[in-house]
Amino acid sequence: STHAANGDSAREGGQGEGYARQRRGNGDQSTIDFGFARVPRQEKESMVRGVFDSVAGSYDVMNDLMSAGAHRLWKDYLVHSVLRPHAGSRHLDVAGGTGDVARRVLDAARVQEAAQGNEGSR
Numbered sequence: 001s002t003h004a005a006n007g008d009s010a011r012e013g014g015q016g017e018g019y020a021r022q023r024r025g026n027g028d029q030s031t032i033d034f035g036f037a038r039v040p041r042q043e044k045e046s047m048v049r050g051v052f053d054s055v056a057g058s059y060d061v062m063n064d065l066m067s068a069g070a071h072r073l074w075k076d077y078l079v080h081s082v083l084r085p086h087a088g089s090r091h092l093d094v095a096g097g098t099g100d101v102a103r104r105v106l107d108a109a110r111v112q113e114a115a116q117g118n119e120g121s122r
Contacts, residue, residue: 029041032044034047034048056098059097059098060098060100075100075101075104076104078101079101079104079105079108080108083105083108084108085105085106085108085109085112086109086112086113087109087112087113087116088113089109091105093105
């Protein structure tokens with residue numbers, strides 16, 4: 001076939017020329033990739049928010065099921081053994097999903113802050 005001869009099918013993951021043309025776009029800067037489609041640039045942020053909102057409620061439950069609950073142990077290990085937050089420390093949670101790691105960091109820092117306050121009053 002023509003696609004096989006010019007390598008489009010193999011180069012585009014077997015999706016064929018239509019997919020390749022869609023992924024390359026038409027050079028129009030008013031649209032942007034969203035999954036396998038081009039969407040108006042100004043609508044992408046709300047579309048991403050819509051996807052997140054549609055899964056956020058079941059995100060931790062899904063992680064519980066897929067990891068048999070181990071993801072909670074991994075997050076606790078991350079916070080208490082790797083990050084080890086303390087009073088006055090700063091942490092930036094980037095793409096934190098539901099924010100549960102950020103909450104763990106904040107809780108751990110507050111515990112450390114309270115412990116330091118109690119030591120000072122003795």
